[in-house]
Structures are given as structure tokens and as C-alpha cells.
Amino acid sequence: MKNNNVIEVENLTKKFGDFTAVNSITFEVKKGEIFGFLGANGAGKTTAMKMLIGISKPTSGKAQVAGFDVFTHPEDIKKNIGYMSQKFALYDDLTVKENITFFGGIYGLSRAKIKEKRCELVEELGLKEIVNELVGSLPLGWKQKISFSIALLHSPTIVFLDEPTGGVDPITRRQFWEMIYKSANSGTTIFVTTHYMDEAEYCDRVSIMVDGKIEALDTPKKLKLQFKAATMDEVFLKLARSPSPTLPEEKGVNI
């Protein structure tokens, strides 16, 4: 692995029976980069991401995440990454504080460390009033921020965000991207999937997946030049003119 790359993927493939969800993709992500992983629903981006975070076994190919091989050391990968799902999954019947304590605990953080992190978060996000509230009673925007902060709790090398801005209003989205920038500036690599094309403009580099393949990969600026488009939206439309809408996105990776 080259020094500066935190993710290296080579010909990574995932098949479900006859169906190839991810078809021999190759890319790398540099340290501290905000990497946008784009694609229509069913293009295979969730499947690809699940292989990278160690909860789905690739059929073939090579991949290293945070310096560990996805085939042989998925457990080591898990210790070094953070993950936030599109559902902002937190426990609704636990308070903000209890959620922080619980997730800190499963990443093996000491009690003192959890307390320190929690105070930091309360300070940074202005959580003082709601830290003892049940998460279920909070608005979606708050859940999103807390969910992201919890994914960063154990200071991971890379944080994977699976459509982290679904269902929230534009202002909250804006604020959320500020949080993303902030943690990228402090050296955390951000791997983010989205289908908001305006968000793609915020990324350092983006890849666009169509039918299991990466069809384009570059900075937003260069992609727009290459496809002679004014916005990323146009780039995307030109690439994904006929996506197959019915392919199963979530296949196979539940327990």
C-alpha cells in the first residue's frame, strides 16, 4: 500500500448467484480526502461499501482499508473505521448521553475517555440542553449530527457515510457538510455515498457507479470538463441515462 492511500481497491467484485452487483471496480482514496461515491439506486454502491467495511465478503479482487486486507483482517478494519448508516441509527429509547456511552463502550474506549469525548461533543454541538433527553424525541437534524459524532468517537482513520443527508432540510445539510469538512481538515478520511449531485461538488474527488462498474472517477471540476457539463447533475445524467431501477440494493447483507 502506498503511504498516502487509506483505501486501495483492485478489481473488486461481488456476485449474488448470477447477478453481479459490483463488477471489478478499482480505485484508491488518499488520506484526508473527501471521497464521493455516487450512483443511482441499485448501481451497487451500498454493496461495494459493505465489502469495504467488512460486513460482506467480496467474491474476487483485492481491497485494503486502513492498511488491512478485507479478506483476511476484517476485524482490524472494523477497529479503524467509523460508520454512519442512512438511518442515523441510534437507540431512540436511550438518552444522548447513554448512546454516546454505549457506542464508546463497544469500541473499547475507557470510561474516562468516553467522558472526555462526551464533554467535547456537548461543547462543540451545543448539546447541553438535550444530553439527557431520549434520542427518540429529537428532530432528525440532531440525530444526524449525533450519529456522525458517534461514528467519529473512536477517532477512526476513515469514516464511511452511507447517504448521510437523506430526509433533512437544506440548511441542516449545509451544516452537516461543514462538520464533514471540519473532520476532513483534522485528517480523517471521508468516504461518502450520496445521490444529491450538488453534494458531489463538495467532494475532493468523486466516482460514479453505473450497473456495478465505476464509469467515471476524478475531481468534480475535471469531470465537468470531461463531460462538457455545467453541473455534476448533468455529468451524472449523461453517464446514467438508463439505469436499471429495480435491481436490489440491499441484497444479502443483513443478519
Next chain:
Amino acid sequence: MKRFIGFIKKEFYHIFRDRRSLFILFGMPIAQVLLFGFAITNEINNVDVAFFDKSKDAITEEIINKIEASKYFTNKQMITNDAEIESVFKKGKVKAVLVFDTDFSEKLTKENKTTVQIITDATDPNTANTINNYLSSILQKYQQEINKEIKISHQIITQTRMVYNPELKSVFTFVPGVMTVILMLVSAMMTSISITREKELGTMEILLVSPLKPFQVILGKVFPYIFLSVINAVVIVLLSIFIFKMPIEGSLFLFGFESVLFIINALSLGILISTISSTQQTAMMISLMGLMLPVILLSGFIFPIASMPLPLQMISHIIPAKWFIIIIKAILLKGVGLSFIWKETLVLIGMTLFFIVLSVKKYKIRLE
């Protein structure tokens, strides 16, 4: 280990903050035991009985008095013609009518033979049967009394003794059944719901991406329910000892061991259910239809297995609850040791291992 404790703490938060599940966990066992103990019983008490006495002599009077004196029958009602029999049954209160033949005592003393007819309302066959037995035995007793002086040369005297539950208290047979149902419900349904809930919320995914191993996640989810199920078992036993005066003949230690074994069996079923269902709703439906119904109907809890048709008997063999009921009845009522129930215990252990292996396998497939 510290992670594990944190996990279990979280699980208890879930349980104690959800009033509904808390009610199912602790309200249900108590309600069920009390219900089965007091209300639902197949003993008969204070049954209304009517008499159609065509002869009205000293002997019939004596018999009527004897019947009324027993605690099983009350409310004397005299009928004077055949048509009335039908009408008292239709009114519904009277469950049995005794018809004495004309010249009852005369026939008895002169011809040594007379008849009395017992008519019972068989809309509820079990009750009718019991009433019939009780009445016949009162008549028989009377007959023995008046025959005391007469020596019959060849005679078979039946001597019945009901062992292990001499008073035929139905609560003694219901307690093992209720306990089985409760443990099954709490262990299997509650765990399968709580695991699928994490799937629905999306937190399961987060847990799987975390350094926790899948088996740690499952163990953490299941452990609190082992604890709660054991508490439930203790509550049920205490209730039956102190409220229903149920005897505990066998070793409490053995009883505890078998209960934990059954709890683990039910939990592994719960895990299995959670691997095949993706929503709490499905998990609940599968638990109710797939587990509760067979446990109630086919385990021998309410309906005796021996009187089922053969196919159902075969099915009952694969229901863990059937074996558990046999085991705890033997321990609690007969006071036997492991040497008498080792076969049933082995069956339970085998089933438990089978379910665990199966759910681990299923679980792995889903992870691929």
C-alpha cells in the same frame, strides 16, 4: 468483558423503558398463573342438579340427601314430569337430572334390583363426564352401605387411589404448563423481537460494523432474557407454592437446571426466528403461530397427547415444550431424580444444540 457489560446495561434500558414489554415480561406470568389457578379449572364444584323422583320413598330421599350433602352438588330442584327434564336443561343452570324409577325401595328390597337414570347436559362433555362419575360414585357408596351386612361370596372390590395429586387439583397440572408457555413466550418471542428491532432501526448494522463479534452481539441480546426468564420461573413457582399450596417433591436444583436448559432452548429458537424475519411484526407472528400455538395445543399442556390422532402425536414429539412439561411434572409432582428423566433431558439438550447450530449457520449465511 467491559464491552459486554455495557451492552447488557443498554439491553436492560430497552426493557425497562418499554412499558409494554415490561408488562408482558412480568404481568403476564402472574396473570396467567392466577387465571389458570382460580378460574380455568376442570374440577367441578356446586353443580346444580335436579331430581325426578317417581317413587318418593325413604330410600330415594336418603340418596337425594347424600347427593346434596356433597360439596359438588347443590340446589335441589324437584321435577314432576318428563317434559320438565328437557325444560330445566334448556334453561341451562341444571347440569344433571336424576330419575328414580317408580316403587324404588320396594323393587330394591323385593326384587333386589332397581334403576336410577342419570341424565347429564353434555354440551360440555368433560364436565358431563365428571358429573356422571361423581354421581355414580355416590350411588355406589350408598349401595355398599346398605349391603354391609350381606355377605357375597365372590366379590371384587375396587380400591382407587390417585397418586401425586390426590385431590385432583387442576392447578398442579396447569402450573408446569403455564410455566412452559411463559418461558417460551418470554425467551423466544421477546428475544426475536428485540433482535429484529435492531435490524429495523438499523443499529444492527452499526453493531456489525463495530469491533464486536456477531456472537457477542447475540449473546449480549440474549443474556438479559435468560436472567429475566429465570426470575419468571422463580415467581411462578413461588406463586404456586404459596397461593396454591403446590408441593415441590423433587430437587429444586434439578428443577432449576432443567428450566435453564429449556430457557436456552427457547432462546435459540428466538435467535433462529430473528434470522429469518426482518421486522418485529414478522418475528412476533412467527413466534405466536409457530411457537405459542403448538406449545399450548400439542405439548400435552391442555389436551392429553395420548388421545391425539397419530399424526399429531408425531408432531408433538418435535415440540420441546412437550418434553419440558414431562420433566417438570415428574420433578415437581412425583419428586423423581435425573435417573428417571434423563431421556427427556437428552432430547431437550439435543434439540437445543440443533437450534443453536442451525441459527449460527443461518446467521453466517446472512452475513456473507
